[in-house]
Amino acid sequence: MSNSKNEHFENFVLVGAAAVAVVSGLIYGAYLVFPFLMFYLAPFILVSLVVGTILRMVGAPGDGVSSLSSSKAVVTVYAVMLCLVGLVFFQNLDRAKVLDAKGKLTNQVVVDWPELNDWHHEWRVRMYTDAPFESLRAKAKMGVVYDRLEVGWIFLVGMFLGAPLVYWFLARHDEETVNAIVDGLVNERTKAKRDQLKTKEDNLNQIINQSKEKLEAEIHASRKKQAEIMAENQSLKAKLEFAPDIPRPSESFKKDGGVLDQDIF
The missing domain is CATH 1.20.5 (Single alpha-helices involved in coiled-coils or other helix-helix interfaces)
Known part of the structure; x- marks a missing residue:
């Protein structure tokens, strides 16, 4: 009887330990994933939606013949946006290094957008300071650069990956629209x-x-x-x-009599 109770208790302890481990893993993973979702994935989705919507507005088929072939306008606008991203985010990529009093290099760099970097750092400190795990609380003391270059990569990935997907989704019924427009133009002409x-x-x-x-x-x-x-x-x-005065065929010829009726003398 005691052995059976011990087995039940051991099973209960194992199940409880497994549940605690799973919950702890989920909490730990949430602390790690949430900053990525907020500072990288959310901007990526926003950039993809904005760029894809702009491309769709430029490339949407209209009522005229010229609007049916809008690939030139889409390519032009897309190239202009890529050029702007390159000029804003990827110009002068070398960050200035911070030197100590002896003139030696430190691990610190001079950021281009200090307000953005400070806001990102303060948010990480607030989040990880009260974390339930020591390894997570140690991240509050780590400096992570979130500057112009990081935002530029988010824009670039969004334009190359997310924006075309958004454009394709918005333009999935263009074939039917173009057919209707062509039919209308043909009927009109x-x-x-x-x-x-x-x-x-x-x-x-x-x-x-x-x-x-x-x-x-x-x-x-x-x-x-x-x-x-x-x-x-x-x-x-x-x-x-x-x-009466017209002889009939039956009366125009007299019927001949017999031999005895003929007057031979």
């Missing part, structure tokens, strides 16, 4: 010709209908005249048949 063809077709149908009506009238008149002629012919036949 061919409207006059289609109207002319419709007018010619209507005139031709009118001529055909008039000719058909005229022909039907002539056929009707011809049939009526034919009926009148046939009626007149029947009337003439009747008059000829019953006229």
